[in-house]
Amino acid sequence: xQLLEQSPQFLSIQEGxxxxxxxNSSSVFSSLQWYRQEPGEGPVLLVTxxxxxxxxxxxxxxxxxxxxxxxxxxxxxxxxxGDTGLYLCAGANSGNTPLVFGKGTRLSVIA
Amino acid sequence: xxxxxxxPRYKIxxxxxxxxxxCHQTWSHSYMxxxxxxxxxxxxxxxxxxxxxxxxxxxxxxxxxxxxxxxENFPLTLESATRSxxxxxxxxxxxxxxxxxxxxxxxxxxxTVV
Numbered sequence: 001x002q003l004l005e006q007s008p009q010f011l012s013i014q015e016g017x018x019x020x021x022x023x024n025s026s027s028v029f030s031s032l033q034w035y036r037q038e039p040g041e042g043p044v045l046l047v048t049x050x051x052x053x054x055x056x057x058x059x060x061x062x063x064x065x066x067x068x069x070x071x072x073x074x075x076x077x078x079x080x081x082g083d084t085g086l087y088l089c090a091g092a093n094s095g096n097t098p099l100v101f102g103k104g105t106r107l108s109v110i111a
Numbered sequence: 112x113x114x115x116x117x118x119p120r121y122k123i124x125x126x127x128x129x130x131x132x133x134c135h136q137t138w139s140h141s142y143m144x145x146x147x148x149x150x151x152x153x154x155x156x157x158x159x160x161x162x163x164x165x166x167x168x169x170x171x172x173x174x175x176x177x178x179x180x181x182x183e184n185f186p187l188t189l190e191s192a193t194r195s196x197x198x199x200x201x202x203x204x205x206x207x208x209x210x211x212x213x214x215x216x217x218x219x220x221x222x223t224v225v
Contacts, residue, residue, distance in 0.1 A: 033213070033214075040218070040219070041218055041219070042201050042203070042216025042217050042218055042219055043154075043201075043214075043216050044216070045213045045214070045215075048213070088153070088154065090214075092212075098144060098156055098159050098169065099214060101146075101153055101154040101155075102153060103151070103152065103153030104153055
């Protein structure tokens, strides 16, 4: 069974601070996805990274896929209260196996 | 409305009762999934379906039954509800099984078994 470990599990920061959350595995994935989930809602896709070493930016969010395609990170610059939510990473493999989700990092940005 | 919808949003049921959670998507996506989300466990896959009349077990299928007679519907039935099945249930769909394909989630059903 492939596992994705996310850290930290919880993070509470002040508005304007920077932060990084991590998604690690001992397994290689064909791609990694990051989702954000707000209270009372389902997860929504933020980004998919598919190439080892790939970096993608989405406004203040920077996503990186590890060179070996076993890990990924999400960096948020100048966090805002609207960034509050649960951040989930999900790994995909070639073939027809479903996504594997990490347990998530719950982020709280305090104004 | 376009998208993926789950019903009901909230449900309270008694131990031993049968309960069915509904999921409907309007995109004609081939793949549909049922997950449960619990504190400390994250999202765990219960069942998934690659097409109508094709279903497969996920990580935690025991106590659940699914069917997919039509592409757009994927109901999840708890045959005899137990307190351990108290959870938030999410249905999702995706266009294909190709790796990297986005999964679209419903808003969830919060189920409480008393």
